[in-house]
Amino acid sequence: SLLADSHSEVVVWSRNAAEVDDINQSHMNRRFFKEVVLSPNLKATLSMEEAIREAEAIILAAPSAAMRGVCAALRPLLTPVQLAESLIVHVAKGFEAETMKRMTTVIAEELPEYDANKLVVLSGPSHAEEVILQCPTTVVVASGNVAAAEAAQDLFINAYFRVYTNPDVIGVEVGGALKNIIGLGAGLIEGLNFGDNAKAALMTRGLAEITRLGVKMGANPLTFAGLAGIGDLVVTCTSKHSRNWRAGYMLGQGKALSEVLDSMGMVVEGVKTTKSAHKLAEQYEVSMPITEALFQVLFAGKAPIEAVSDLMGRVKTHEIEEV
Numbered sequence: 252s253l254l255a256d257s258h259s260e261v262v263v264w265s266r267n268a269a270e271v272d273d274i275n276q277s278h279m280n281r282r283f284f285k286e287v288v289l290s291p292n293l294k295a296t297l298s299m300e301e302a303i304r305e306a307e308a309i310i311l312a313a314p315s316a317a318m319r320g321v322c323a324a325l326r327p328l329l330t331p332v333q334l335a336e337s338l339i340v341h342v343a344k345g346f347e348a349e350t351m352k353r354m355t356t357v358i359a360e361e362l363p364e365y366d367a368n369k370l371v372v373l374s375g376p377s378h379a380e381e382v383i384l385q386c387p388t389t390v391v392v393a394s395g396n397v398a399a400a401e402a403a404q405d406l407f408i409n410a411y412f413r414v415y416t417n418p419d420v421i422g423v424e425v426g427g428a429l430k431n432i433i434g435l436g437a438g439l440i441e442g443l444n445f446g447d448n449a450k451a452a453l454m455t456r457g458l459a460e461i462t463r464l465g466v467k468m469g470a471n472p473l474t475f476a477g478l479a480g481i482g483d484l485v486v487t488c489t490s491k492h493s494r495n496w497r498a499g500y501m502l503g504q505g506k507a508l509s510e511v512l513d514s515m516g517m518v519v520e521g522v523k524t525t526k527s528a529h530k531l532a533e534q535y536e537v538s539m540p541i542t543e544a545l546f547q548v549l550f551a552g553k554a555p556i557e558a559v560s561d562l563m564g565r566v567k568t569h570e571i572e573e574v
């Protein structure tokens with residue numbers, strides 16, 4: 252919808268026939284956006300081949316668990332011209348669960364004929380419910396190739412959607428993925444009725460452990476002070492639209508994880524990301540106490556209140572790690 256506001260031909264690929272019909276016939280996508288009328292420039296199709304035919308830019312917007320499969324289906328459809336010239340941008344915020352790989356790594360593995368350096372990630376505080384209403388939104392695009400990042404910036408930027416560039420692909424991907432864990436935690440804190448001090452503490456110390464792991468993985472620490480770091484963390488921990496927050500809230504109220512996920516109807520990236528980050532923390536030998544606490548609640552049956560109590564009772568330490 253955002254792209255269709257400034258570009259004449261935008262085609263969405265979906266595997267859901269009712270959704271495709273709704274977009275093409277009523278110019279609406281009522282499953283997600285009840286009352287919004289979409290641009291007539293926006294078409295939908297069940298055929299991936301049709302969606303990408305002669306596409307100058309391809310946006311990969313599937314959840315991270317689906318990214319490898321989507322790219323495998325895409326590979327035989329890409330023409331030599333598209334492989335050489337088209338822009339590929341992904342917007343997923345998570346790691347591949349089994350391998351803990353970042354999304355650009357997964358995409359590069361599945362599209363070996365495409366120049367991996369030209370892949371772009373778009374991230375930042377950007378709930379779809381607000382973008383579709385044209386509320387002012389800012390995001391960051393990152394690529395190893397400056398020209399590709401600038402091409403993505405030109406593609407997406409408009410009067411209500413401001414796009415910054417950043418060369419730090421690792422930082423932008425890690426920030427986008429890990430903020431979902433803290434969003435779960437913020438919801439959980441609210442579900443326990445622990446108030447705003449606890450939420451502020453969680454966000455601040457959450458950013459510290461996101462930065463700690465990100466830097467070990469090769470990110471620029473300053474990226475975490477930007478839109479894909481603190482920016483997205485704030486929106487996920489405070490917005491009524493946040494799925495991760497909502498899932499955490501239900502957990503804090505005592506609901507079981509399976510019950511929470513069944514009731515969501517939308518992806519909650521933070522759940523699988525907690526497992527991946529838990530393994531990455533071990534692999535990189537980084538302390539991530541909040542991630543550890545969430546891991547215990549989600550996958551080891553620890554009561555949320557006990558996890559918070561354990562976090563508060565950790566051995567005393569300095570705030571700034573170099574001290």
Ligand SMILES: NC(=O)C1=CN([C@@H]2O[C@H](COP(=O)(O)OP(=O)(O)OC[C@H]3O[C@@H](n4cnc5c(N)ncnc54)[C@H](OP(=O)(O)O)[C@@H]3O)[C@@H](O)[C@H]2O)C=CC1
Nearest residue numbers: 266267312313314315317342343344377378379517518520
């Ligand atoms: N929503 C938001 O505001 C934002 C989301 N993101 C990120 O974008 C990604 C997608 O999120 P979002 O769209 O919100 O998630 P939703 O759960 O709302 O929707 C996921 C969509 O992906 C489709 N899908 C899932 N698996 C596959 C597959 N294997 N093949 C094809 N289609 C598939 C689903 O189709 P079906 O209905 O058939 O299951 C559904 O249409 C996530 O990584 C999220 O973190 C990033 C920024 C903002």
Ligand SMILES: O=C(CO)COP(=O)(O)O
Nearest residue numbers: 376377378487493494495
């Ligand atoms: O990443 C998002 C918005 O920037 C969406 O994730 P949440 O719905 O969990 O906040």
